[in-house]
Amino acid sequence: MGLDDRKLAVLRAIVEDYVATQEPVGSKALVERHQLGVSPATVRNDMAVLEDEGYIRQPHTSAGRVPTDRGYRLFVDRLSRVKPLSPAERRAIERFLVGAVDLDDVVHRTVRLLAQLTRQVAVVQYPSLARSKVRHLELVPISTTRLMVVMIADTGRVEQRLVELPGPLSADDVTDLRRLANDKLVGSRLSDTPPLVQALVDESSPHLRPAMATLSSVLLETLVERHEERLALAGTANLTRGGLLDFQGSLRPILEALEEEVVLLKLIGEAEPSTTRVLIGDENEIDNLRAASVVSTGYGPGRTIVGGLGVVGPTRMDYPGTIATVRAVARYVGELLAQN
Amino acid sequence: MGLDDRKLAVLRAIVEDYVATQEPVGSKALVERHQLGVSPATVRNDMAVLEDEGYIRQPHTSAGRVPTDRGYRLFVDRLSRVKPLSPAERRAIERFLVGAVDLDDVVHRTVRLLAQLTRQVAVVQYPSLARSKVRHLELVPISTTRLMVVMIADTGRVEQRLVELPGPLSADDVTDLRRLANDKLVGSRLSDTPPLVQALVDESSPHLRPAMATLSSVLLETLVERHEERLALAGTANLTRGGLLDFQGSLRPILEALEEEVVLLKLIGEAEPSTTRVLIGDENEIDNLRAASVVSTGYGPGRTIVGGLGVVGPTRMDYPGTIATVRAVARYVGELLAQN
DNA sequence: GACTGGCACTCGCTACAGTCGAGTGCCAGA
DNA sequence: TCTGGCACTCGACTGTAGCGAGTGCCAGTC
Numbered sequence: 001m002g003l004d005d006r007k008l009a010v011l012r013a014i015v016e017d018y019v020a021t022q023e024p025v026g027s028k029a030l031v032e033r034h035q036l037g038v039s040p041a042t043v044r045n046d047m048a049v050l051e052d053e054g055y056i057r058q059p060h061t062s063a064g065r066v067p068t069d070r071g072y073r074l075f076v077d078r079l080s081r082v083k084p085l086s087p088a089e090r091r092a093i094e095r096f097l098v099g100a101v102d103l104d105d106v107v108h109r110t111v112r113l114l115a116q117l118t119r120q121v122a123v124v125q126y127p128s129l130a131r132s133k134v135r136h137l138e139l140v141p142i143s144t145t146r147l148m149v150v151m152i153a154d155t156g157r158v159e160q161r162l163v164e165l166p167g168p169l170s171a172d173d174v175t176d177l178r179r180l181a182n183d184k185l186v187g188s189r190l191s192d193t194p195p196l197v198q199a200l201v202d203e204s205s206p207h208l209r210p211a212m213a214t215l216s217s218v219l220l221e222t223l224v225e226r227h228e229e230r231l232a233l234a235g236t237a238n239l240t241r242g243g244l245l246d247f248q249g250s251l252r253p254i255l256e257a258l259e260e261e262v263v264l265l266k267l268i269g270e271a272e273p274s275t276t277r278v279l280i281g282d283e284n285e286i287d288n289l290r291a292a293s294v295v296s297t298g299y300g301p302g303r304t305i306v307g308g309l310g311v312v313g314p315t316r317m318d319y320p321g322t323i324a325t326v327r328a329v330a331r332y333v334g335e336l337l338a339q340n
Numbered sequence: 341m342g343l344d345d346r347k348l349a350v351l352r353a354i355v356e357d358y359v360a361t362q363e364p365v366g367s368k369a370l371v372e373r374h375q376l377g378v379s380p381a382t383v384r385n386d387m388a389v390l391e392d393e394g395y396i397r398q399p400h401t402s403a404g405r406v407p408t409d410r411g412y413r414l415f416v417d418r419l420s421r422v423k424p425l426s427p428a429e430r431r432a433i434e435r436f437l438v439g440a441v442d443l444d445d446v447v448h449r450t451v452r453l454l455a456q457l458t459r460q461v462a463v464v465q466y467p468s469l470a471r472s473k474v475r476h477l478e479l480v481p482i483s484t485t486r487l488m489v490v491m492i493a494d495t496g497r498v499e500q501r502l503v504e505l506p507g508p509l510s511a512d513d514v515t516d517l518r519r520l521a522n523d524k525l526v527g528s529r530l531s532d533t534p535p536l537v538q539a540l541v542d543e544s545s546p547h548l549r550p551a552m553a554t555l556s557s558v559l560l561e562t563l564v565e566r567h568e569e570r571l572a573l574a575g576t577a578n579l580t581r582g583g584l585l586d587f588q589g590s591l592r593p594i595l596e597a598l599e600e601e602v603v604l605l606k607l608i609g610e611a612e613p614s615t616t617r618v619l620i621g622d623e624n625e626i627d628n629l630r631a632a633s634v635v636s637t638g639y640g641p642g643r644t645i646v647g648g649l650g651v652v653g654p655t656r657m658d659y660p661g662t663i664a665t666v667r668a669v670a671r672y673v674g675e676l677l678a679q680n
Numbered sequence: 681g682a683c684t685g686g687c688a689c690t691c692g693c694t695a696c697a698g699t700c701g702a703g704t705g706c707c708a709g710a
Numbered sequence: 711t712c713t714g715g716c717a718c719t720c721g722a723c724t725g726t727a728g729c730g731a732g733t734g735c736c737a738g739t740c
Contacts, residue, residue, distance in 0.1 A: 683738105684740095690733075693729085697725090697726085700721105702720100706717090
């Protein structure tokens with residue numbers, strides 16, 4: 001039952017070699033490439049134990065060993081040594097992110113950067129509206145009975161919706177509405193708005209009340225109920241790396257999962273402060289991703305979290321490197337957001 | 341040289357059968373499935389001619405025939421009969437598109453619908469800013485030296501940019517700026533703005549001129565120079581349909597091409613009124629898409645074109661059906677936009 | 681008791697030969 | 711001009727054999 005240090009070293013060596021070569025690794029090759037200080041036969045005995053415990057398995061009787069999901073899990077939890085980023089990578093990150101003009105721009109650059117550095121599929125969630133505060137509400141009359149509502153959040157997100165008013169409004173009415181709404185809502189967290197919005201309607205003058213009611217229902221509906229989350233995706237071509245060995249030959253389920261925003265949000269969006277989450281193969285709740293691993297973390301200015309980002313790749317993945325990159329990118333993005 | 345009617349019928353039959361079965365089609369199977377009124381031997385003679393002319397080819401000596409890109413081209417140009425949409429499809433389109441609340445929503449629904457109906461990868465370009473008119477410019481002070489510029493276009497597009505001002509502005513200054521800019525720019529086409537913007541700066545009071553200059557340079561830079569085009573993509577999982585036979589085994593080049601916005605824009609965005617463009621295999625200028633075909637068209641309210649949409653799929657594609665669907669979706673989207 | 685060398689065994693991979701059959705090209709005849 | 715017939719080609723599939731990487735086990739050594 002107990003795994004002594006050498007057995008753990010063997011497991012680590014197997015994971016590292018398999019990730020590097022993509023081929024089942026045998027006892028002989030292992031002792032050649034790593035200084036284990038024992039003979040192949042000894043390693044074989046250790047391997048037999050590791051296999052009994054479910055950390056590795058043999059694709060065929062006469063083949064080398066391959067880590068199982070459980071093996072990767074042990075590796076990630078206890079065996080992997082943190083891989084510091086190379087200076088080149090650091091430079092790449094900085095170069096990539098300076099000069100972003102826009103939240104859109106930041107997100108797009110980030111997701112491309114992440115895909116490029118990890119050589120995997122990258123996902124970045126836009127700063128969540130639920131975690132943003134209202135910075136300003138703008139009402140733009142499109143016609144006498146139509147209003148465009150533009151909400152600017154402190155995270156830089158801007159959302160707009162067209163509102164069909166119950167009756168015509170004068171320019172002064174619109175100004176009043178704007179002032180009322182801003183007075184009440186600016187600075188408040190979006191998840192806290194429902195009671196505020198209600199108060200807003202109640203406090204409006206009878207004259208403006210119908211318009212305010214429509215306006216607030218649209219606000220609630222768009223921004224809170226179906227909480228407008230957005231995602232950016234990049235690097236799907238990286239799925240074809242490593243031939244068809246990863247993902248057991250079919251990209252179909254992975255591509256399908258990546259098209260489902262809801263699925264991705266569940267994956268990436270449930271970030272907690274300063275934690276990097278690693279989901280390996282089977283641990284994944286989404287069936288289509290059972291053959292994949294996900295590394296994700298939260299990001300935001302300072303110590304707060306406003307959104308998540310991460311990568312999706314084969315279980316046969318360079319976990320230490322990927323984790324380091326994901327963390328580093330998240331930190332840089334956080335700093336960038338803090339500057340605004 | 342001349343291809344008589346029967347030879348053309350044979351080509352059409354080959355294309356239709358090959359698209360349906362995905363297998364090289366032989367002379368015997370052809371006469372069985374289509375009423376050609378002649379024997380297999382005759383068909384073989386015709387096939388020999390078609391092969392000489394480069395319309396079909398044999399994967400192996402003892403296999404049936406497969407259309408070449410040139411064969412598909414002839415088929416599309418002269419042989420395919422228009423396939424009217426099924427009532428179910430029409431209903432699907434309507435059901436899918438009513439209830440869209442937003443331009444974003446319209447585009448997302450459209451791209452998903454198109455992917456679903458054609459079972460291919462769908463691409464939809466957001467209404468091009470170059471073809472939009474300014475409906476309103478809103479300036480929102482973020483701090484005394486920072487302004488958020490929100491541009492609302494008549495196509496429903498909303499773009500925003502953060503502007504770093506050369507010096508602090510009062511609320512009244514902002515109001516003045518806003519009024520000046522709107523007076524001058526509202527209603528004008530974005531591609532025509534550069535001279536207008538210049539005039540705007542010249543006509544500003546000396547007091548406001550530096551701010552206006554910054555503002556206008558940002559406007560020009562964002563909206564005109566690097567003309568902000570946007571795209572939505574859906575259905576990449578459909579690439580895995582038809583196994584690995586299409587795209588000669590590797591999705592890599594296709595996925596890479598689909599990640600390049602610039603590439604896609606060139607493909608989809610150069611739409612001309614009431615034309616459906618079909619690019620087959622080799623005809624494609626983008627190397628990565630040499631194994632694929634693209635069907636695209638423009639859309640917009642009324643007879644104008646504000647953007648493009650289309651699908652990317654294998655050369656072995658149901659051209660008549662795809663063309664019909666792409667056209668129909670474009671028309672519905674146009675109607676939807678006209679309502680705003 | 682832990683490690684090691686040796687050895688028999690398993691089994692996937694590759695090469696090769698043989699068979700089958702779909703599909704062809706060609707030709708003589710209607 | 712079309713057709714039936716016929717010889718031919720060649721990919722797909724099957725079965726056999728040899729190779730070799732890798733294993734499990736066991737007896738022997740430190």
